[in-house]
Amino acid sequence: MSDGSSSNHTHSVTVLKAGFLAVLVNLLLAGFKMTVGLLSNSVAITSDALHGLIDTISGFVVIISEKIGSVERIKLSHEKIEKIGAVFIALIILMVGIHIIVESVEGLINPEPIEYSLSAIVVMIISIISKALLGRYLKITGERVASSTLVASSVETINDSLIGGAVLLSVLVHLIWQINIEPCVSLIISILIIKHGIELIIPNHSLKHRH
Numbered sequence: 611m612s613d614g615s616s617s618n619h620t621h622s623v624t625v626l627k628a629g630f631l632a633v634l635v636n637l638l639l640a641g642f643k644m645t646v647g648l649l650s651n652s653v654a655i656t657s658d659a660l661h662g663l664i665d666t667i668s669g670f671v672v673i674i675s676e677k678i679g680s681v682e683r684i685k686l687s688h689e690k691i692e693k694i695g696a697v698f699i700a701l702i703i704l705m706v707g708i709h710i711i712v713e714s715v716e717g718l719i720n721p722e723p724i725e726y727s728l729s730a731i732v733v734m735i736i737s738i739i740s741k742a743l744l745g746r747y748l749k750i751t752g753e754r755v756a757s758s759t760l761v762a763s764s765v766e767t768i769n770d771s772l773i774g775g776a777v778l779l780s781v782l783v784h785l786i787w788q789i790n791i792e793p794c795v796s797l798i799i800s801i802l803i804i805k806h807g808i809e810l811i812i813p814n815h816s817l818k819h820r821h
Contacts, residue, residue, distance in 0.1 A: 624754075628760055644659035652730065696761075706803060745764045745771060779795060780792040
């Protein structure tokens, strides 16, 4: 009995630690990207910053779902609570994907002048690397403790890294050839995001067989 209690405590501490780390990283990166996006008048970078703020919500979902699941008075198991959290994150991913599609279409119809700077490149490179490392950490940790919520959050974080790569590509192309491909690249990435969101809603049975 004590072994089970100790195992649950370790699971809870691990998930909460990962959740808090995700919240901190997303908040810091979102702040930097929002500043650069507004200064450069880049819709893509600003949207990426807003996406980062939404990711912060995902981090709080991880924390809250773990807290609720650890309260003995509530009859729901960790697995059921984390399933709810994973679905909630998937819905967030779908909403962000649809939002980016709308922004991309508007950018194609009514393009606006953009003024990129070296700071935009630096911030995007830091964001891409940070998100990739965070996504990897969440995935490994989630699989180790069989947390579907962390695994779902890792998928979203890796998507953020892809979005950052697309935005960085847009910045470089604009600086070198003065061509604005932000809307086109963002449209492609949004489709990938929606695909991942749908995949998260489909039950993942692989974690159920992990112990």
